[in-house]
Amino acid sequence: MEKTEEKLLDIQDLRVHFHTRHGVVKAVDGVSFGLERGEVLGIVGESGSGKSVTCLSVLGLLPAPPARIESGRALLAGRDLLTLDAESLRRVRGKSISMIFQEPMTSLNPYLKIGVQLVETLRAHEAIAAEAARARAIRMLDRVGIADAGIRMDGYPHELSGGMRQRVMIAMALLTQPDILIADEPTTALDVTIQAQILELIRELKAEFGMAVILISHAMGVVAEMSDRILVMYAGRVVEQGNPGEIFRHPAHPYTKALIDSMPNPNASADRLPAIAGTPPDLARLPAGCAFAPRCGFARPVCRETDPDERTRPASETPALGAPEALTRPGSPTRSAEPGHAFRCHVDI
Amino acid sequence: MTRGQGESLWADARRRLLQNRAAVLGLCVTGALLVAAALTPWISPYAYDEQDLNLGASPPTRAHLFGTDSLGRDLLTRMLYGSRISLVVGLLATLVSMIIGITYGAVSGYLGGRWDAVMMRLVDILYSLPFIFFVIILMVYFGRNIVNLFVALGCVQWLTTARIVRGQVLTLKQKEFVEAAVAMGVSTPGIVFRHLVPNVLGPIIVYATLTVPAVMLEEAFLSFLGLGVQPPNCSWGILIAEGVKHMELESWLILFPGFFLSLTLFSLNFLGDGLRDALDPKYRAD
Amino acid sequence: MAAYALKRLVGAVPVLWIVATLTFFMIRLAPGGPFDQDKSLPPDILKNIEAKYHLDEPLGAQYLRYMGSLLVLDLGPSFKYANRTVNEIIAAAFPVSLELAFWAILVALTLGIGAGIIAALYPATWKDHGVMSLAMVGVCTPNFVLGPLLVLVFSLTTGWLPVAGWETAQDRILPALTLGAIYAAYIARLTRGGMMEVLRQDYIRTARAKGLPERVVILRHALRGGILPTVSFLGPAIAGIATGSLVIELIFDIPGLGRFFVQSALNRDYTMVMGTALFYAVFILAMNILVDIAYAWLDPRVRYD
DSSP, X not given: OOOGGGOSEEEEEEEEEEEETTEEEEEEEEEEEEXXXXXXXXXXXOTTSSHHHHXXXXXXXXXXXXXXXXXXXXXXXXXXXXXXXXXXXXXXXXXXXXXXXXOHHHHSOTXXXXXXXXXXXXXXXXXOOHHHHHHHHHHHHHHTTOTTHHHHTTSOGGGSOHHHHHHHHHHHHHTTOOSEEEEESTTTTSOHHHHHHHHHHHHHHHHHHOOEEEEEESOHHHHHHHOSEEEEEETTEEEEEEOHHHHHHSOOSHHHHHHHHTSOOTTOOOSSOOOOSSOOOOTTSOOSSOTTGGGOTTOOHHHHHSOHHHHHSOXXXXXXXXXXXXXXXXXXXXXXXXXXXXXXXXXXX | OOHHHHHHHHHHHHHHHHHOHHHHHHHHHHHHHHHHHHTHHHHOSSOTTOOOTTTOSOOOOSSSTTOBOTTOOBHHHHHHHHHHHHHHHHHHHHHHHXXXXXXXXXXXXXXXXXXXXXXXXXXXXXXXXXHHHHHHHHHHHHOSOHHXXXXXXHHTSOHHHHHHHHHHHHHHHTSHHHHHHHHTTOOHHHIXXXXXXXXXXXXXXXXXXXXXXXXXXXXXHHHHHTSSSOXXXXXXXXXXXXXXXXXXXXXXXXXXXXXXXXXXXXXXXXXXXXXHHHHOTTSOOO | OHXXXXXXXXXXXXXXXXXXXXXXXXXXXXXXXXXXXOTTSOHHHHHHHXXXXXXXXXXXXXXXXXXXXXXXXXXXXXXXSTTOBHHHHHHHHHHHHHHXXXXXXXXXXXXXXXXXXXXXXXXXXXXXXXXXHHHHHHHHSOXXXXXXXXXXXXXXXXXXXXXXXXXXXXXXXXHHHHHHHHHHHHHHHHHHHHHHHHHTSHHHHHHHHTTOOHHHIIIIIIHHHHTHHHHHHHHHHHHHHHHHHHHHHHHTTOOSHHHHHHXXXXXXXXXXHHHHHHHHHHHHHHHHHHHHHHHHHHOTTSOOO
């Protein structure tokens, strides 16, 4: 049984809705998970599944309006980030929790020198002299594999390749030695060979600095390779969670199975990847029942009528004492496959 | 493009325009102004040159809604007649600028290559010159009459039109129906004017609507300086210049012409912006 | 950068040559001469005057003479201000116009950028709507209407500020405000648009994610790109302010070059009109080059070429 006190970051029943002219988009609709010190947590799902929104909302980076946090807590060392005042939250961002993004081409400010962007990050969080900050920035650039780091400091982002820019982003994120690094699709925009290098770099740095990593990706392969634990998200909810070995051996949710099946397999002779049929649902008009049912090959009538949570955990029922926490906390999957491996689905596949 | 599509395109644009409240307001004010200007000889309360020296300068009264000037001339009447000249200069100068701009832009875009580069470089150069100075030079040397005024103003307002038309022509030139026309042996100027110009009509209407207030502003500016319309003719710029001279005691003489000039510019700009959004949603303001 | 500026300056020379040639022949083609209106002049005196200004020479000779004097930056004698050269008049009057233009640009930039940032930070709120409505009014109110209105309110009615003149610091306020207002309005619209565009960019999210204070995010990260449209607009704005100073100097009785230019135009003082127009052309071209350099400095992705 997990203990709340030990968790570095503890997200509880987070709901983030976007109030738009076309209705309320339930981007994150009840998500809970914990993050242990030094752990790599992979979050996987199609675009629009709520994986980025979850992380951005924790850091207060979503534009509000239209975004609104409807409920939930995000405890970092016991402090709820969601109710923190702006200044305190700013001190968390980039200091305790750093983030890198999908688009290294646009995530760095094109008008400012790389050195300026690195040094300002450090000096926003530490009382450090400009010269010392610069020296640390150069060391960090060097560490992430930027050649001629001292010269690059005075260059601009457009002078670097995509992979180099992502290295700069990583250097910038790690300068303050954060407890948590959130990597939001860090390799999606890069060439395949560069992707592997960047993932390897993150792995190395994680070992070196001992931070926890939340790795967000739409690619099951990337997440599986890197993570200690995996969350699979669909339509703003966690549909399955567990360690990579269990999830790969026995995917319990049809969506997870579909994601695994759509992975490129070097041994397969098929010249085309099986894609997941259909399109992600409109989050402003979710169907009754299971959100994945319209695309699900295993769907039965009950799937289109009843939310899997409602059947397995009626609202009135208090969870049995001693039940695994993953099953009892609101926002967590409600069916258990093995210890630590949970999912939300009516069907056994 | 079939005829049916073309019609629905215009219907669509009209619907979008009518949904834009600012543009509709601009359209109404502009329409009212045009009607008033057209009907001036019949609706103006006094004759254009009627004076009442005994009355002299009078603030607005029931007999003189906008007041009178020091010669006892009715300001409303003078503003109505002034609007005719301001509008005529605005419309004719716009016409001149459109003719020059469309021709220049279409030729430049059609010829392409080196000619296009040279012609557009010239436009760039002209853009950076202080045009009003050259209008003033033209007015000084060729005489301050209305024909010279609108020709001079038209001669300096065609640059943006030329750019727009050239851009459109370059895009349309790639399209199949032009290639088809070339293949059928239609002559070069024939292709340009018969096939391409009708297709750039939308952007031209938009820009013409925006050129009218720009030209009217310049006319008022020149007339204000004494370099535009000359008395006894009357335009809003002249009325404002006269109003400035007497504003200490007779503030209505500056307030009414100033307000109506601003209102007109306002309306035409709103209408132009609205047309732009209606005819090409991609090409938005700001 | 110096090489770039030099290249641009050299490139401006043929432009100026074309402008000078066109104006010269335009003037000579026009009916009537500068002294036609002085009907009282006896023919022999007129002849003497024409000889003095070389108006009796063949057209080609006159053209070469004029171009030759332009090469040594000599704009010739004024026809109407006896014993003064155009150069002297410009040297005396232009600093006044330049100062007026400086204050007007300052007004335009501070009011415009400030208002634009506020509107962009609070889109679709009363702040945004208020600022943008005011800007729309500003764009559509000609300076020769706004100036008299400001005088009416702040000088004639309340007596707070002087009606006209160019002596004290207070004298600067109304003319600078009048001349700068319309450009402040344009700049507010451009800055709002630019900032809204930049605030959507990924690198602003990065700057926030790094934990930078909001002030730094806006002023260092967003404003740099957000004012680029404004910087592009500065070229036309400077040209417009030079033009606008013609009426402002007239309304507020400021002894600047614009007033001389209008007076010369009304007097048909040929050399003065042509010299001043050329001078303004040079000034505005030079300002455009400066603006382009500033743009390239602000946006490192732009190369000097």
